[in-house]
Each structure stands twice: as C-alpha cells, then as structure tokens.
Amino acid sequence: MSISLPVQGSRSRVFRLGAHALLSITAFFLFCCVTAPHAEAQGCILARSPEIGGLPTGQGGVLEPGHFQLTIGERHQFSYQHYVGDVYQEYREQQHTEVENRINLVTANLTYQVTPRVSVEVDAPWLFASRKSANSPIKYQATGVGDTILGVNSWLRNPQHAARNNISGGLGVLIPTGNDGVQNTVNTNTTGTGPVTEVTAPVDYSIQPGNGGWGLVMQWMGYQRLGKTLVFYSDGDYIATQGGTNGVARGATQSTTQPLNNQVAISDQYLLEAGIEFPVPHVRGLAATFGPRDEGVPAKDLFPVSNDGFRRPGYAVTIGPGGEYTHGRDILTFGVYKAIRRDRTVSYPDSVYGSHGDAAFAQYVWLTSLTHRF
Numbered sequence: 001m002s003i004s005l006p007v008q009g010s011r012s013r014v015f016r017l018g019a020h021a022l023l024s025i026t027a028f029f030l031f032c033c034v035t036a037p038h039a040e041a042q043g044c045i046l047a048r049s050p051e052i053g054g055l056p057t058g059q060g061g062v063l064e065p066g067h068f069q070l071t072i073g074e075r076h077q078f079s080y081q082h083y084v085g086d087v088y089q090e091y092r093e094q095q096h097t098e099v100e101n102r103i104n105l106v107t108a109n110l111t112y113q114v115t116p117r118v119s120v121e122v123d124a125p126w127l128f129a130s131r132k133s134a135n136s137p138i139k140y141q142a143t144g145v146g147d148t149i150l151g152v153n154s155w156l157r158n159p160q161h162a163a164r165n166n167i168s169g170g171l172g173v174l175i176p177t178g179n180d181g182v183q184n185t186v187n188t189n190t191t192g193t194g195p196v197t198e199v200t201a202p203v204d205y206s207i208q209p210g211n212g213g214w215g216l217v218m219q220w221m222g223y224q225r226l227g228k229t230l231v232f233y234s235d236g237d238y239i240a241t242q243g244g245t246n247g248v249a250r251g252a253t254q255s256t257t258q259p260l261n262n263q264v265a266i267s268d269q270y271l272l273e274a275g276i277e278f279p280v281p282h283v284r285g286l287a288a289t290f291g292p293r294d295e296g297v298p299a300k301d302l303f304p305v306s307n308d309g310f311r312r313p314g315y316a317v318t319i320g321p322g323g324e325y326t327h328g329r330d331i332l333t334f335g336v337y338k339a340i341r342r343d344r345t346v347s348y349p350d351s352v353y354g355s356h357g358d359a360a361f362a363q364y365v366w367l368t369s370l371t372h373r374f
Contacts, residue, residue, distance in 0.1 A: 063111065063113040065113050065116055067113050068110065068111065068373070068374055069113075069372065069373045070110050070371070070372050071107075071369050072106070072370050073109070075104070075107075076104050076105075076365075077366065078101070078362055079099075079100070079360040080093075080099070080134075081361050082360050084358045085356065097133060098133070100133070100134060101206055102129065104128040105128075106126045108124050109121060116160050117154050117155045117158055118153070120150075121153065121172075123151070124145060125146035125178075127143065127144060128143050130142075138186050138187070138190065140204065141207075144209040145178055146210060147175060149173070150172055151172025152171060154168060164224070164225045165223060169218075173214065174215030174217055176210055176213055177210070178208070180209070180211060180248055181248045182208055184200070184203050200252075201249070202248050202249055202251070205248070211241065212247070212264065213241045213242040213243070214242050215240060216241075219235070219236065219237040220235060221234075221235035229278050230276060232275075233273075233275060233276075235274075236271065237270060237271045240302040243266055243268075243306060243307065245306075245309035246264050246309075248263060250263065258353050265347075268297065269296070270297075271293065271295040272294040273293050273294075274291050274292060276289065277324070285325055286326075287323065287325075288322070290320070290322070293365075294316075296313070297311060299311075299348060308348065313345045313346070314342070314345050314361075315341075316342045316343075316361055316362070320338050323335070329374065330372050332371075333368065333371075334369075335366075337365045338364055339362065339363050
C-alpha cells in the first residue's frame with residue numbers, strides 16, 4: 001500500500017502533537033531498529049510491504065480538496081543472502097547454493113482529496129519476479145497484478161492550520177485480486193543428457209503476485225518541524241490478514257512428516273519508518289531524507305483463523321538516504337536503503353516440528369515514485 005502524499009480527515013477534537021511526543025516515537029523506533037530482539041517479520045516476501053510516496057512537508061504540500069493525484073512507484077530488490085535467525089549462512093554463497101530472488105514491484109496509487117482532512121485511495125501493484133538457485137539453470141518466473149487496497153485516510157488536525165506538526169490515521173481493505181497460484185512447467189533434468197522431464201508446480205510463494213486472502217489495512221503518519229528547515233517524521237502500516245492457508249501447495253510433492261508446511265500461509269505484513277527531512281541548499285524544490293525502515297512478516301497473524309501453513313517469517317531493518325523533488329504538479333521521490341539487520345524468525349510450523357528454516361534477504365532496496373496532481 002502507498003501512503004502517498006498526505007491523506008486527511010477525522011472530526012475528533014483538535015489535538016496538538018508536541019515536538020517531544022514525535023521525537024519520543026522516533027527515538028523509540030530507532031532504538032527498536034538497532035536492537036529488535038523480539039520483532040517478527042520476513043525476508044522473501046518483503047516486496048509486498050507498503051511504500052511511502054513523499055512527505056506533506058515538502059514543497060508539494062497537502063493535496064487540495066477536490067483534486068486527484070496519481071503515483072507510479074517502483075521497488076527493486078535482489079535477495080540472495082541467507083539467514084537462519086540473525087546468523088548469515090555464508091556457506092550457501094561459498095557452495096553456490098544460494099537462492100536468488102529478483103523482485104520488481106510497480107504500484108499505481110490514485111488518491112482523491114474529499115475534504116481538507118479526508119482522502120480516499122486505491123492502490124494496485126504489478127509484480128515482475130524470478131527465482132532460481134545459483135547452481136541450477138532452472139528459473140521460475142511470475143508476473144501479474146497483485147492484491148488491491150482500498151483505503152480512507154484522515155488527518156487529526158486540519159492540515160491548512162497545522163504546518164508544524166500533524167498526525168494521520170487510515171483504514172482500508174486488502175482485496176485478494178492477485179493470483180496466488182501461478183505455476184511454471186520446467187525441465188528438471190539438468191544433466192544435459194537423456195529425455196526431458198517436465199514438472200508443473202506452483203512457484204514459490206515469495207514470487208507469487210497475490211497473498212490469497214483478505215486483509216485489514218491500518219496505517220498512520222506523523223511529522224514535527226524543528227526550527228525553519230528540519231522535519232522529523234515517522235509512519236507505519238500493518239496489514240492484518242484472515243490467516244489460515246490459501247489452498248496453494250508449496251511444491252510439486254507433499255510432505256508426510258511436516259503436513260503443516262504443505263500449503264502456503266496467508267500472512268500479515270508490516271512497515272515502520274522514521275527519519276529526518278531537510279531542504280537541499282540552492283536547489284529549489286529538492287529535499288533530502290535519511291532514516292531507517294523496518295519491514296517484514298510476523299510468525300503469527302494478528303487475527304488468525306490459524307497460523308498453519310508455510311511462511312518464512314522474519315524482518316529486515318534498512319537505513320539510507322532518499323530525496324523528494326517537486327516541480328509544478330509533479331513530485332519525484334527516490335531512495336536507496338542498505339540492510340543493517342536481518343532475521344529469519346521461527347514460524348509456527350517450525351516451532352511444532354523443532355526446526356528453523358532460512359530465508360534469502362536483499363542487501364539493498366531501491367525505491368522511486370513519480371506523482372502527478374490534477
């Protein structure tokens with residue numbers, strides 16, 4: 001989901017967000033990003049996490065009532081470094097057995113500003129992904145529309161009178177429009193001799209366009225100006241799914257010893273961000289940002305039907321610079337984030353069977369988006 005540039009609303013009484021409150025939130029989040037001892041989330045499915053498409057504190061400002069904005073975003077990541085818990089499995093690279101996931105996720109977000117506070121949005125992703133083992137010529141691929149989000153967002157205070165600080169909240173629904181059962185037919189005879197051996201099976205869930213279930217989207221965003229130029233910001237998203245399994249087999253064969261892993265789990269996901277924004281001197285319309293991101297998939301869902309099914313829970317904390325350039329009705333954002341902590345946590349089936357699977361994580365995440373207002 002994309003938070004985009006601000007989303008407005010709520011008719012609750014005016015509440016002034018003090019600098020100390022937002023700084024406390026940011027400081028706590030930064031501490032959690034560094035220590036993160038108990039957080040639960042994921043590696044191979046991170047590309048579905050929500051993205052931020054700009055701050056309301058930039059020269060683009062808040063979207064005016066009665067206006068639309070269209071944001072096209074792109075996320076790229078190459079996951080190949082394997083972790084069990086927070087321990088890097090270096091031997092996988094040395095033996096050339098690492099799994100390589102290449103993800104390109106294009107999102108289209110259309111937002112309409114209903115009132116100075118309230119906006120509505122629709123967010124539709126399109127996934128281009130591939131997966132292969134470094135020591136195998138077999139490549140699996142999946143392309144298609146992902147799960148769509150419909151949401152309503154609201155500023156607590158009227159943004160026309162809240163230039164220094166504000167906070168927003170939003171609710172939405174994740175609609176399972178994406179295909180969660182893409183299959184590939186591959187030749188498993190990799191010897192180069194003998195007959196072709198074709199096998200048709202679902203691709204790994206980490207490159208499936210859809211998650212397979214409905215979800216409740218909850219998000220928030222806040223900012224606080226300090227002085228004339230510096231802005232602290234923090235935001236977060238959580239998608240609580242229906243849980244259970246989506247009925248898609250994990251692979252071509254079924255396990256008799258670990259039946260809880262035979263089908264794919266419908267998993268929750270989350271994103272937390274914090275950082276600073278400041279204008280770049282002598283370049284009109286350009287602002288720089290810097291801060292951490294924490295995103296992943298919990299081992300247990302918030303409102304589970306059950307936590308059965310195969311998933312790779314874990315989280316990745318990244319940190320890096322970004323930028324926002326505004327020109328007329330157009331806003332360009334970009335950022336490069338380097339991983340500073342990765343942890344593949346224990347899933348529910350892992351805890352039942354006394355095992356601990358691994359997950360491939362990316363070293364860098366590349367984000368960019370272009371917004372046009374009309």
